[in-house]
Amino acid sequence: MPKGASATADAAAGRPHHRTLNDTPDNAKKVSIGVLQACLTDTVDLYNATRQAHWNVKGPHFGHLHELFEKFYTQLAAGADDLAERIVTLGGTAVGTTQALAQGTRLEPYPTDLYDGLGHVKALSQRYAQVAKALREGIGQTDEAGDADTADLLTEQSRAVDKMLWMLEAHLQARD
Template sequence: MAKSGDKKAELLPTRNDVPGNAKQVSIEVLQGCLYDTVDLYNGTRQAHWNVKGSHFGQLHKLFEEFYGDLAEAADEIAERIVQLGGTANGTSQTIAGGTRLPPYPTDLYAGLDHVAALADRYAAVAKTLRAGIDTTDEAGDADTADLLTGQSRDIDKKLWMLEAHLSDGK
């Protein structure tokens, strides 16, 4: 699910017996998820560094937990790309050119403004993870579908936690 126009790189040799077409599909899906995950990591760090207001302490700590988990998730995605014979592309330039997320605002400071901005982005990542689960499963790569399923559950939980901050309790 990388952006159109991305050329398919030749697979590197591996003894991994996932069929070649399934590898190509999974690598493309995973690369798109890597772009989004690293971008979400960066947006969450932006919120962590700049949050202000009465919820500062709680949100500063929450955002730190979230970006730590995103760093691990990005590593798992990148390693799966390489396991399948691909090359994980995670430079700032490739992330900026490949992310499907809107740019994170750099003029936000109020805690709940950050929460809302992050909730939108966590929801978008959750949606693309679920699409990736279906695509990689249909292609015949159950292991990648399983990896994305675990990440989808984690992102959904974080989205729920963000939304709880925005709720009026009803």
């Protein structure tokens, strides 16, 4: 296996690569690095999907949605950075190459032939809900493993993604 591929496999398996004085138990580090890498991969994919929507959205709500999507991907970029840096803090390797992300993402490919504003809102809503769910599942997994700090980071991020999901879904709920 080429060197890059083995680092990617290690990251996916949550194996720490570097010794650190950080006293989080080894098993907790392994669980957290695996959860964080999966959430990092999904978050970067969601960032890219949101940029796709920002660039290509059309229709009467263009201005509002174009700006809203920019606000969201800016938040996701900061969130991805925090997830990646927690991986490295625990002695792991944060993997963010395009190739690894394409292989690892759990999101459906974002359509490249979508223009309608509400169409983008719906397509993004499904993906924001999926990422919020995965982050929330990670809270329990990392807390149970003994890493309350990573659980706290995932709590913060799931709450932020929930809020963006609310803002998306508010466009769709007027007639409910």
